Amino acid sequence: MTLNEALALVPLDSARVVAGATHLDREVTWVQVVDHPDIEAWVERGHLLLSTGFNWPKTGATAAHLVEKLAAKGAAGVVLAVPHYVEHFPQESIEAAERCGLALIEVPWEIPFRAITQVAHREIIDSQGRALARSEQIHRQLTEAAVAGDGLQDVAVVLGGVLSRCVQIYSTEGVRLADFVVPEIGLASPSFLSGALVALEAVGGLKAMDAQTRAIRWQPRPSRLATKAQSIVGCAIRSRTERLGYVLVAEGAPPLNEIDLRAVEHAGTVAALQISHQRQMAAQEARLGYALVASLIEGRFDEKPGSLERARLAGWDENAQYRLAAVLMDEPNPLSSEGFARREVIANKVRRAMKLKGTPALISMSANQVHSLVPGSVPVEWLWAELAAGRAAMGVSEVHKGVEGMKLAGREVADLMEHVRPGRIHHFSEAVFPRVLAGDPAAQKIFLDRLFGAIGSDKRGEHLIETAIALADEGFNLQRASQRIDIHISTLRYRLAKLAEVTGLALDTVEGRFQLQLGVRLYVAKLD
Known part of the structure; x- marks a missing residue:
């Protein structure tokens, strides 16, 4: 329960805030009556103190010093019954409270402290019960997402749903892996998060997340992310050995509470499990014959969310444009053991070339051919020169994107490979028309x-x-x-x-x- 919420309860609704009005969002953990000397020794963080004013310093530095000591102990505020022993808080106490950010509140003497403590403690216990129930709900839903293992999109949906906030999950390379959008007016918009990762990296936000095991709140400058400087809550996704990505939440209003922040952290843990699991699956697919690229170009790709996520983690982007470049080795089928070794040499050359261009190597191998999905921005003539493949030939599809596009690229290259000549690169667009004229x-x-x-x-x-x-x-x-x-x-x-x-x-x-x-x-x- 916050101090603001406490002041809305009967009988505290008749109270008057005389200092610290901008700090009423403090959490109230307990309410106690303190009317003895050295009251700061009895105070803990979050306590709301009730005083008749019998021992409250009346004037001077002592009144200011007491407020400073209570603020340092983390008190939520002080409620003074007036005007029996004192008319009002001394001016020195009010000035000190404004400096220290401590709320000072006056209530009429006629209101019994028993009524205040009863209603406040009941609300505190009820709110703790609600918090535990909410925590259990969040924990259960995120755990179910982890157990189901359906994908990061489920994690984003669960977290965004329980927080009612826009959520995005990124890889360390800046690829958006999943997101959840809240359309309601008044919350941080999804456009606020676009470019958030780059902006956070520029101002040190990612380093701050990397250094923490807990979720942190970051307040960006308005010009970087949005017209309004809304805060971002973020948490690094990490395994025991490396960082895997980031969970970002557009906070909006009201601010996320402690349970919400723990939910972001839990989502980061679940996301780490999902990413690790997907990487293991991707590695297994690679060991079993580069199944991702093969399934794309052969038209066998299962276009489900989990499959698309694994493809993204492997480096394929369904919105990017690619050419399929196939190297046909000058080797008879079936390959000899030396032929297999030479095929691996060509595949390694493709990997090194893609690394030089800063792009993932998307490769599959079949019989005496090595297939590679080459981003449209990478010149295939340059790749062919890098391979220095001797009497091998290369067939290149036209530029395509998406699952259907990769399937079309596979058909184009399969058709082209019957007509390639050793030591040359052949483009599908160049080879079709001469064959049309020949009556093919x-x-x-x-x-x-x-x-x-x-x-x-x-x-x-x-x-x-x-x-x-x-x-x-x-x-x-x-x-x-x-x-x-x-x-x-x-x-x-x-x-x-x-x-x-x-x-x-x-x-x-x-x-x-x-x-x-x-x-x-x-x-x-x-x-x-």
Whole structure:
């Protein structure tokens, strides 16, 4: 129970605060009557003192010194019955209380102290019971999240739910692993936590968390995180040997109490168990054949929250763009023991190259091939040069993202690998069209799917297909094409630009127009 809450109880609701009004959030742990000399010797932290004023110093330095000693002992406040022995607190006591942050309260003499202690102690015991029940609830829910082992998202949801606060869980690398958003107005918004980890690192907040085993409160500067300088409560996630990440809570108002802070710490412990468990699973997957990358590119990935979390911990980001680069060794299948060793050499070169670029190595190996998911920002030509793989060949997919994108990349590379030549790097986008011209049915299907799939996915797809056919038939003569489909030439120019955008073809070049014309011929023939 806080002092503010105590003052709302009958009969303390008739009291008057004369000093320390900004410190009424102090916790009241007990209420006692003290009317004897040297009362500070009987005071403990959180005590609310009741005095008739019989032994209270009336004036001078003694009155100020007593207040200072009580504040130093951690008293929650002093209640003085007036005006029987004293009219009011001495001015020296009031001034000292304002300096020390101790609440001084006056109640009418007619209110018996027995009534105050009875109602206050009853409320203290009741609030302790409520606190124990809440603590038990939090402990049980977080423990259930740990036992279930479903993932960090469950931990964030449980913690955010019991605290009614926005929660985010980060890895030490700054990757957001889980979050919980509270939409209600008045609490710290989720946007407040965006960029929180970087800002905390810049001002020493992460170091402070690393140095503590308990949750800490950090008050950022307004310009760093939000228009209002709301505080962050954070706790480091750690195992016995290393830091694994951080739990961050946007505190808002009212401030979190001691039980809430312990809940953040408990969530950090549960998160450590989850991350350690997921790392063990990820390591096991790697030992069993780099299952993550293999499942992604083979279309076997189980897109569940737990699987996605393990993928993120391994370094894969479902929102990032990747190319699949596959090295085809100049080795017959099945591999010899020397072939296996050479395959491991290539995989290690890929790992070192990715480390140079500061990105996780996402690798799988199968037979005489080494597959790597390469971030779109990393030039595959540079990677090929780093490998110095001799007569091996490399096939590279187009850029994709997400689970479906990785599956598509796998299909592209699988199709491309049948046509690669030793000692060269081959891009899927470059290899398809020559095969289309050569009459390869598989390449023609891929070409049409990519071209008219992109056109058809646009909300004006039917109009764009009609326009593409007219342009191809009229040799890209805009006047004749616009007349053929009965639209204004300005509308045709708009559609032409839209076709270039959705197909990726440079329709202002001979090559781009030729590819669209060929695609239209194949498309119309397929319809017939």
